[in-house]
Amino acid sequence: MTQEVTHWLDNLLKEIEGIEVRRKSSRRVRVDVPADALPALLELLQGRAGYIHLSAISCVDWIDDDEFELVYHVWSYENHSLVSAHIRIAREPGVYLSVYDLYQPAGFFERDIHEMYGIQFEGSPNMEKFILTEWDGPPPMRKEFDSEAYINEHLSWQEYNPEWLQELVAEGGGVIIPPEEQRFSQKKK
Amino acid sequence: MVMSRIQKIPVVEEKKGNPLARVFDDLVRFCRSRSLFILHYCTGCGAIELPPAMTSRFDMERLGIQPMVSPRQADILLITGYVSIKTLKRVILTYEQMGSPKYVVGICSCTVNGGMYWQSYATAKKLDEYMPVDLYIAGCMPRPEAVISGLQKLMDRIKSGEADSWQDYYQNYDYYLGNQQKLFGEDWQTPTDIITEAKHYELMGEGTLGEHTRLLEQHQNPLEALEMRLGHNIKEPIE
Numbered sequence: 001m002t003q004e005v006t007h008w009l010d011n012l013l014k015e016i017e018g019i020e021v022r023r024k025s026s027r028r029v030r031v032d033v034p035a036d037a038l039p040a041l042l043e044l045l046q047g048r049a050g051y052i053h054l055s056a057i058s059c060v061d062w063i064d065d066d067e068f069e070l071v072y073h074v075w076s077y078e079n080h081s082l083v084s085a086h087i088r089i090a091r092e093p094g095v096y097l098s099v100y101d102l103y104q105p106a107g108f109f110e111r112d113i114h115e116m117y118g119i120q121f122e123g124s125p126n127m128e129k130f131i132l133t134e135w136d137g138p139p140p141m142r143k144e145f146d147s148e149a150y151i152n153e154h155l156s157w158q159e160y161n162p163e164w165l166q167e168l169v170a171e172g173g174g175v176i177i178p179p180e181e182q183r184f185s186q187k188k189k
Numbered sequence: 190m191v192m193s194r195i196q197k198i199p200v201v202e203e204k205k206g207n208p209l210a211r212v213f214d215d216l217v218r219f220c221r222s223r224s225l226f227i228l229h230y231c232t233g234c235g236a237i238e239l240p241p242a243m244t245s246r247f248d249m250e251r252l253g254i255q256p257m258v259s260p261r262q263a264d265i266l267l268i269t270g271y272v273s274i275k276t277l278k279r280v281i282l283t284y285e286q287m288g289s290p291k292y293v294v295g296i297c298s299c300t301v302n303g304g305m306y307w308q309s310y311a312t313a314k315k316l317d318e319y320m321p322v323d324l325y326i327a328g329c330m331p332r333p334e335a336v337i338s339g340l341q342k343l344m345d346r347i348k349s350g351e352a353d354s355w356q357d358y359y360q361n362y363d364y365y366l367g368n369q370q371k372l373f374g375e376d377w378q379t380p381t382d383i384i385t386e387a388k389h390y391e392l393m394g395e396g397t398l399g400e401h402t403r404l405l406e407q408h409q410n411p412l413e414a415l416e417m418r419l420g421h422n423i424k425e426p427i428e
């Protein structure tokens with residue numbers, strides 16, 4: 001039965017142009033599609049293969065390629081399988097279409113990605129702040145956002161090996177890890 | 190593992206007089222240390238160690254420590270883990286509303302130095318920059334035994350009168366306010382007027398006023414009593 005379904009699904013996916021299907025296991029498929037073919041793919045999966053559950057949209061910032069990768073994970077309760085559809089969009093201007101009309105939960109995911117990466121989703125019902133309501137800096141998950149620089153400006157580091165820690169160590173507690181071994185930015189130098 | 194950091198506060202020489210006054214103070218402090226209410230406000234993942242610490246397994250109540258739901262009636266503000274910057278604002282408001290004497294206990298490494306969120310833009314690194322902390326209980330997360338031993342240490346300090354860092358908030362308000370302004374922006378204002386309170390309790394110190402409090406005064410909105418309101422709009426007739 002499962003065998004049949006997988007064959008059927010693989011054949012179905014071939015209907016989309018420029019698609020690359022990689023079957024990870026009997027219940028997981030990774031597909032890479034050109035960005036403009038994604039709505040058609042999702043429509044096909046939802047309408048003809050029962051992939052009615054959009055579990056998440058994830059986003060990766062590939063700053064060296066100047067691209068964002070968006071991954072749409074759709075699940076089918078009938079086939080018990082997950083299809084992850086990967087697309088790449090240009091980092092600038094960072095605009096893509098909303099899939100809200102196909103999957104309503106996408107509204108939340110898109111709002112979250114907009115807040116964290118600054119991507120605009122055209123046609124999404126609400127692009128206002130979601131969780132970072134009191135944040136006015138740049139979208140913090142973009143790779144060019146320098147978290148350490150932000151901390152240096154707004155917060156301060158705990159002193160390294162402060163006096164009270166030495167007291168504690170003398171009492172037999174406390175662990176010391178020098179900052180060079182801990183901070184990635186200092187490791188590189 | 191317990192550690193503490195209290196800034197030294199100049200002790201006012203007590204007037205010599207009734208020798209029983211000391212005894213009475215000691216008694217008050219003893220009673221205070223045996224009846225502590227912890228504010229039910231949990232910030233990070235460390236909070237998960239509190240239910241076992243409070244309930245029958247480790248039973249904090251045998252030490253006289255109980256949870257309390259409102260800040261006005263609580264003695265201890267337990268910060269149980271990382272404080273995101275959004276949470277920190279609420280924590281400060283809560284702290285300011287608690288009645289003195291009040292004690293802050295930072296549980297978890299995250300309150301000491303940011304813990305595993307040391308590089309995160311969204312969490313505060315040093316809790317004691319924003320409010321005076323009486324005691325830290327480090328660990329990721331500390332076991333209930335550690336929490337209880339830390340609270341016992343706090344009880345000892347209350348009994349001996351050492352746990353007085355709440356006065357530090359009044360006496361060095363400018364320092365704390367400066368750190369708050371650095372993080373939340375210059376127009377930061379809480380609904381509690383700390384300077385007036387400090388005057389009222391005669392806790393004005395050298396560090397109460399300074400450049401940051403001047404900045405606050407420039408834009409401070411006068412505080413108004415909150416409007417009393419029920420859950421629904423009163424103007425609409427109830428069916």
Ligand code: SF4
Nearest residue numbers: 233270271297299329
């Ligand atoms: S110290 Fe560990 S357990 Fe505690 S809040 Fe931080 S991450 Fe969570």
